[in-house]
Amino acid sequence: MNMEKKHNCPQCPLRQRYDNDPKSLLGRFWRWHINFCPGWKAYFTSLSEEEQSWIRANYGFNKYNDK
Numbered sequence: 790m791n792m793e794k795k796h797n798c799p800q801c802p803l804r805q806r807y808d809n810d811p812k813s814l815l816g817r818f819w820r821w822h823i824n825f826c827p828g829w830k831a832y833f834t835s836l837s838e839e840e841q842s843w844i845r846a847n848y849g850f851n852k853y854n855d856k
Contacts, residue, residue, distance in 0.1 A: 796832035807848075824852060 798804065807816035823829040833841060834853055844850055 796828065796835070798829055798832040820848065823848070823850065 803819035807819045810816050
């Protein structure tokens with residue numbers, strides 16, 4: 790049985806805080822947290838290259854860069 794895992798990262802309340810105010814305490818916590826979160830890694834690596842590029846540009850995220 791092949792069950793695809795659904796990620797909650799796009800709807801994460803902390804991510805929304807970052808999007809609304811990147812300098813807020815909770816927004817900065819979310820940005821720090823994605824550097825080691827296994828759920829974020831699974832979500833991020835499941836995205837297309839274009840979506841990963843968008844995240845890299847908008848969040849300054851440079852991990853999991855296999856190239």
